[in-house]
Amino acid sequence: MTVEGNGRGGVGMRDEGGRDKFPTGMRVLAVDDDSTFLKVLEKMLRDCKYHVTTTNDGATALRLLRENRKSFDLVMSDVQMPEIDGFKLLETVVFEMDLPVIMLSSYGDTKLVMRGVYHGASDYLVKPVRMEELKNIWQHVIRKNFNSKLKNDCPNLDKVNDREVGVVGNMAASGDLPGKLTKRRKEQNEDDEDEDSEDGGQENEEPSSQKKPRVVWSVELHQKFINAVNQLGLEKAVPKKILDIMNVEGITRENVASHLQKYRMYLKKARGFASESKDPSYIRLASLDKYGEFQTLTGSGRLSSNSSLPSYSAIGMLGTFNPPSYLGLQGNASSGVSSPNYLQTLNSSFTKAGKLQEVSLPANQGSSIFQGVPTTLNFNNIINSSIKVTGNNLDMGSSPNGLQNSVYSGMSSHVFTQGSQLQPQNASSVEVTASASWQGVTRYSNFPSATLNQHTSTNLRGNFNLTSPDTCDNLIDFSSTGAISGTLEDSRRDIECDGGLIDNVVRHVNYGLSQHGKDRHRNYKQISSSTSALVPANGASGSVSQRMTQNGTAVYSGVPDVSVIPEQSNLSGVHHHSSVEVSYIDHMTKCNDLSSLEHMKPQGSIYNANYESFDELMNAVIKRDHNRETMLMDGDMLFDASQLGSCI
Amino acid sequence: MVRPMPHIFTSTGLPLWLLGWGAEFLRAEMSRLLALLFHQGVLDEQFLQLQQLQDESSPNFVYEVTSIYFSESEKLLRNLKLLLMEKELSDYRKIEIHLNQFMGSSSSIGANRVRNVCVTFRAATEENNRIGCLRALELLENEYYYLKNKLHEFFQIEQQRSLAARVRYPMQD
Numbered sequence: 068m069t070v071e072g073n074g075r076g077g078v079g080m081r082d083e084g085g086r087d088k089f090p091t092g093m094r095v096l097a098v099d100d101d102s103t104f105l106k107v108l109e110k111m112l113r114d115c116k117y118h119v120t121t122t123n124d125g126a127t128a129l130r131l132l133r134e135n136r137k138s139f140d141l142v143m144s145d146v147q148m149p150e151i152d153g154f155k156l157l158e159t160v161v162f163e164m165d166l167p168v169i170m171l172s173s174y175g176d177t178k179l180v181m182r183g184v185y186h187g188a189s190d191y192l193v194k195p196v197r198m199e200e201l202k203n204i205w206q207h208v209i210r211k212n213f214n215s216k217l218k219n220d221c222p223n224l225d226k227v228n229d230r231e232v233g234v235v236g237n238m239a240a241s242g243d244l245p246g247k248l249t250k251r252r253k254e255q256n257e258d259d260e261d262e263d264s265e266d267g268g269q270e271n272e273e274p275s276s277q278k279k280p281r282v283v284w285s286v287e288l289h290q291k292f293i294n295a296v297n298q299l300g301l302e303k304a305v306p307k308k309i310l311d312i313m314n315v316e317g318i319t320r321e322n323v324a325s326h327l328q329k330y331r332m333y334l335k336k337a338r339g340f341a342s343e344s345k346d347p348s349y350i351r352l353a354s355l356d357k358y359g360e361f362q363t364l365t366g367s368g369r370l371s372s373n374s375s376l377p378s379y380s381a382i383g384m385l386g387t388f389n390p391p392s393y394l395g396l397q398g399n400a401s402s403g404v405s406s407p408n409y410l411q412t413l414n415s416s417f418t419k420a421g422k423l424q425e426v427s428l429p430a431n432q433g434s435s436i437f438q439g440v441p442t443t444l445n446f447n448n449i450i451n452s453s454i455k456v457t458g459n460n461l462d463m464g465s466s467p468n469g470l471q472n473s474v475y476s477g478m479s480s481h482v483f484t485q486g487s488q489l490q491p492q493n494a495s496s497v498e499v500t501a502s503a504s505w506q507g508v509t510r511y512s513n514f515p516s517a518t519l520n521q522h523t524s525t526n527l528r529g530n531f532n533l534t535s536p537d538t539c540d541n542l543i544d545f546s547s548t549g550a551i552s553g554t555l556e557d558s559r560r561d562i563e564c565d566g567g568l569i570d571n572v573v574r575h576v577n578y579g580l581s582q583h584g585k586d587r588h589r590n591y592k593q594i595s596s597s598t599s600a601l602v603p604a605n606g607a608s609g610s611v612s613q614r615m616t617q618n619g620t621a622v623y624s625g626v627p628d629v630s631v632i633p634e635q636s637n638l639s640g641v642h643h644h645s646s647v648e649v650s651y652i653d654h655m656t657k658c659n660d661l662s663s664l665e666h667m668k669p670q671g672s673i674y675n676a677n678y679e680s681f682d683e684l685m686n687a688v689i690k691r692d693h694n695r696e697t698m699l700m701d702g703d704m705l706f707d708a709s710q711l712g713s714c715i
Numbered sequence: 716m717v718r719p720m721p722h723i724f725t726s727t728g729l730p731l732w733l734l735g736w737g738a739e740f741l742r743a744e745m746s747r748l749l750a751l752l753f754h755q756g757v758l759d760e761q762f763l764q765l766q767q768l769q770d771e772s773s774p775n776f777v778y779e780v781t782s783i784y785f786s787e788s789e790k791l792l793r794n795l796k797l798l799l800m801e802k803e804l805s806d807y808r809k810i811e812i813h814l815n816q817f818m819g820s821s822s823s824i825g826a827n828r829v830r831n832v833c834v835t836f837r838a839a840t841e842e843n844n845r846i847g848c849l850r851a852l853e854l855l856e857n858e859y860y861y862l863k864n865k866l867h868e869f870f871q872i873e874q875q876r877s878l879a880a881r882v883r884y885p886m887q888d
Contacts, residue, residue: 103784103820110768110776147815173819195761195822 090205091116094138098128098156099145099171104194108143108171108201115201125151132164140208143169143192146183154186161187165215167207171196185336282322291315292326301334741876748869757862761825778873781866784824788859791817795855799848807840810848814840817855829858 146153175193189207295312306324769776818833839847
């Protein structure tokens with residue numbers, strides 16, 4: 068990235084003094100229906116020295132933004148809000164107001180993140196948001212302004228820089244890429260010399276460089292396109308007819324065809340997400356339609372049934388596909404039309420991903436005209452992976468050999484194969500690396516494992532590390548020695564207070580004990596299982612299951628069991644850990660004798676001491692309980708019916 | 716002397732701070748309570764972040780945030796209950812939206828266990844599993860009220876501690 072002297076642009080960056088000030092004073096608008104989160108976020112942002120405005124309501128946010136375009140530098144918005152669709156808001160802000168938008172969500176799953184990127188988000192943060200992530204969000208403002216400024220000042224560099232700028236700061240671009248890109252431009256120039264320049268945005272001012280005239284789908288042009296498509300009906304919309312209706316000079320049928328293709332992809336994506344359709348057959352049908360369409364258009368063969376990928380890229384190749392051309396839309400959309408925006412979304416969002424894919428392409432690409440392709444292919448890669456469910460990808464068939472026969476489709480499937488060879492799932496080669504470039508992604512990637520992978524004890528330990536690092540060492544000790552001894556304290560104390568619940572628990576545990584094998588015990592041994600005394604008012608049944616979350620992660624594998632056997636008591640789902648509990652209690656109580664607890668009370672109670680820190684407290688508890696460890700944690704802890712019988 | 720659980724009002728009905736239970740003791744009680752909650756996984760490190768955010772410009776920040784949390788959460792719980800009690804429950808998406816907010820706010824204050832129950836709850840809604848949802852709601856209420864009680868306790872001690880810190884009694888040290 069060697070555009071020295073052009074690093075200006077954006078808020079407070081006019082001079083060195085201004086640069087020092089920024090990002091202080093950056094104006095952020097935060098939108099979320101969750102008031103709790105909003106308050107925390109606001110405080111955090113203020114601590115980062117930003118100016119913050121908050122609102123619960125998307126409509127208010129839009130109004131604020133429209134009233135004065137310049138009044139904010141950055142918008143942060145939750146994507147799942149009850150009254151207004153967060154993604155729509157996202158799109159509108161990105162394209163109508165040309166502001167960077169950061170998405171917020173409680174969930175970090177891939178589909179949501181991808182949707183966000185499609186809709187133009189600059190970043191995606193998972194709640195709860197940390198200070199470190201917020202300290203860096205100003206980069207999105209800079210980046211956006213940087214891009215705009217480059218386009219305005221140096222139109223010739225557009226094609227190179229739009230891609231490179233898109234990755235600045237986050238990814239290392241391959242060294243030879245600029246060379247490839249330049250070559251690509253020249254190739255396209257040779258191919259498309261006869262194309263006229265387009266109304267709405269020929270920014271090329273140097274005839275000597277023979278830049279290929281780009282077709283810029285400006286808002287007006289796109290609006291005509293949309294009108295034509297609507298007039299014809301989406302299913303009947305054929306590029307030739309669209310072209311006739313649009314009646315615009317200077318665009319060819321190929322331009323329209325490629326634009327139409329993208330538009331259809333966009334709609335399908337939008338519909339697919341809106342209806343949350345997970346049915347791959349729907350996609351397959353759609354792609355079959357396209358396949359038929361494609362045949363009539365180009366007569367090209369060699370398409371497999373899931374042909375959305377090759378057909379798209381093939382048309383893209385035939386047309387004057389040129390990603391940066393769509394970037395001309397940036398800042399031009401004034402009417403809030405959201406449909407042209409997907410184009411920018413494609414490109415600005417995928418310059419990063421596109422970069423990556425380019426890097427991974429093998430050298431024997433043949434003509435470098437295909438350098439343009441990876442971006443779209445990559446996009447399709449991601450679409451395919453996001454919409455495929457059963458691993459039913461493109462039928463590779465003999466695709467590598469198809470390179471010679473049909474360059475386009477062979478190319479595409481070759482690349483796709485490449486992608487799939489790299490990773491078992493096509494998406495992951497892109498998404499993992501693409502996502503690695505995002506801020507706060509470690510949060511995102513950790514989050515699913517923290518809450519969703521709940522069934523192995525190793526995860527229990529690992530996950531607990533996430534939640535309380537300062538206690539994790541102590542508590543890992545717990546889980547290794549047997550959390551039961553660790554929770555001796557509170558369980559006993561609570562028993563003192565609330566008393567009489569042990570028999571409750573023991574009784575309930577009876578239901579499940581006979582039904583589950585001992586092997587379960589081993590898994591759940593590590594789960595602390597003190598009594599249900601913590602929530603006395605609500606009865607033991609519901610609360611025992613919550614005790615299993617001692618280690619900070621929910622091992623709610625019990626709950627699905629609950630739902631499967633609805634006629635039994637709640638406890639049926641949690642009996643396996645309760646069984647550990649009962650045998651422990653058995654040891655403790657010697658046949659339900661609560662008084663026996665008394666001499667288990669620690670000598671020199673820790674409650675006497677003033678523990679200044681949580682750590683001290685935990686250390687004391689561990690130290691004391693290590694002594695008792697051998698007594699409690701032995702083979703007898705496993706379920707033994709006779710013991711139980713004797714105690715009830 | 717064995718110090719009992721922090722019963723803020725002794726049998727005489729007088730608050731601890733008036734009886735000379737010093738700020739030191741109360742601060743220790745707060746630590747102990749927090750330690751317990753961390754140990755149980757009821758709270759996680761995010762709560763610590765909240766405490767760090769509290770400063771001179773927002774001296775009651777933690778209390779304010781948790782108050783908002785409580786009132787919002789109770790609304791959400793009511794709505795969830797209403798939705799699930801419907802005879803013909805077909806739209807799980809509304810439930811998901813409420814859950815989403817509950818999850819976000821819980822994670823924002825570090826209500827770890829409440830958030831975890833939300834995850835399970837969400838799984839049940841994805842399966843359109845009504846029984847599972849009902850069970851999860853019950854769990855959720857349990858966890859939420861436990862947290863609320865404990866946090867109330869925490870703030871009471873906090874309040875008394877700040878009072879005690881200002882009052883000086885000869886027996887205190």
